[in-house]
Amino acid sequence: MIATILNRQLDQLFQDAASEGLLPSPLPSYKLTRPDNPEHGDWAINVALVAAKSVGRPPRDLASDLAERISNLDGIARVDVAGPGFLNLFLEPTFAGRVFCDHFLPWLDNGAAIQPERRQRIHIEYVSANPTGPLHVGHGRGAAVGDSLARLLRRAGHDVTREYYVNDAGRQMQMLGNSLWIRLRQQHGEDVELPEDAYQGAYLIDIAAQMLGTLEDPAAFFAQPEAAQLEQCREYAEQAILSGIREDLALFRVEYDQWFSERQLHHSGAVDAAIERLRDAGATREEDGALWFDADRYGDEKPRVLVRDNGEPTYFAADVAYHLNKLERGFDQMIDLWGADHHGYEPRVRAALRACGIGDEQLEVHFIQFVTLVRSGEKVQMSTRSGKFDTLADVIAETGTDAARFFYLLRRPESHLEFDLDLARRQANENPVFYVQYAHARVCSLDRKAQEAGLTLSTFAAEHLSEPADRDLLQVLLEWPDRLRRAADQRAPHQIVFYLQDIAAAFHGYYNKQRIVDATPTEVAAARLALARAVRSVIADGLDLIGVHAPETM
């Protein structure tokens, strides 16, 4: 917020300077940054360095001409020309406090809204795991990132729809039905082996037992033609697994506006229509009995099959239809979150959209790297094939939703994540979740103390928040709107977690340095309490964005 206010003034000043010929026109893009060396002031501007060449003057000369003008701006105590030509700004001690009182508090009171540069209708799709087994720890990461990103985009002022694409068509589902059928027959006393390519997971044994219990007349069931038995098994397995997935996600506070069925897409004729659209675009051809999309003409490395030689459309064909469907529903931005193992799939989807004349920028694909679980200091080996893996439900049961969601966002999505279960479970200071939550609880505690003491917020002014400790905390606090906007623009919910750790650290430091409720005079106490409450409000806001609770006591 300080940066925004300074930038507004600086832009005007530099425009004026440009029209006088002191700076080039148009103005080159310059940066207002926080130097890491305090001797370099509160803020630094590199405008003289980037403009020097086109004006034909040494950067330091140019800087000193600008320094005088800048020093007259509101809130600026002093301007130094330093190094190769940086302009170092020193703020008046009361400036941050003034921004807090005049801008930040009113902003908070009015709902703390963020205005996007351009409000978009965004469709975001995440997890979309095949309903062939329970969600595992890898899906958990996609769930945490996707749900948090959706919250973040909504918070940043966009119109967001969250969707789970249910892959309920195709051979995997046949295989699932078949696997359940075998399990069912086994439990019915038949001596049959589970084929090697079947789903081996123990969860199907439970589902088989369940299903057997619902059959009024098992003998009659097994007397039906095989196809009918298989169809009922597929149906039962899908429903059972999908409802398990829904439960896990609900427990993980991961929400959706819509569950979108792939089978529905086929039935509605949308897949055929998509294939027709590609054909009309002249982007397809028939070969070896199959229908191919010439993806290589649109940026992919080779042609891709749309319709198999047996007449069945591929998963890819359905996916093209799905993306076209999203656009038909009026979204102007699609965000897909995929597991990193699907990155090779992106070019063909893009190619198809291009062939349909759809702009590349309408689809964003973000990849979520893998998760390695660490338990008792050792990496836990996973294998989906054999059905030996840790489920998301296991992790939630072990650590709780708060810790798990926080941990999943502790790294950038494109980095491999080592998820240390022992650390996440530990109720101690090494655990970063508690660090942030504790800061929130601390302010709540202060608030209770203030109420006991009858402290009111009525009378305080910016001057009461001008000590170095105040300014340090204000600096981080006032960054919130910018950091929030930046995290949304970059589709990076993990940056919210980083900010939360920054603001919590700043507050804990402040707490240890300054008396708050019992500070004297009362005006100072009131000012500090207002500051602490603003910190609480921001922490609660940030935690809510990542789906983590903000406790009032700990």
Next chain:
RNA sequence: GCGCCCGUAGCUCAGCAGGAUAGAGCAGCGGACUUCUAAUCCGCAGGUCGGAGGUUCGAAUCCUCCCGGGCGCGCCA
């Protein structure tokens, strides 16, 4: 072989629309509780930013090559 991601402190990782002396947490060491919650704070130590070139006034950040790790290259989904 080709493509994508990653390589930064002992460990796990930020920083990468170029900016001045590269940061955090954990682990290690030393301090701070008769005081609003010590699940906290303060200090110390810790680095050829995988390597080599290049662009630039300036490179962890951009470009090229190389090395290491992961993943992908199905008429599977």
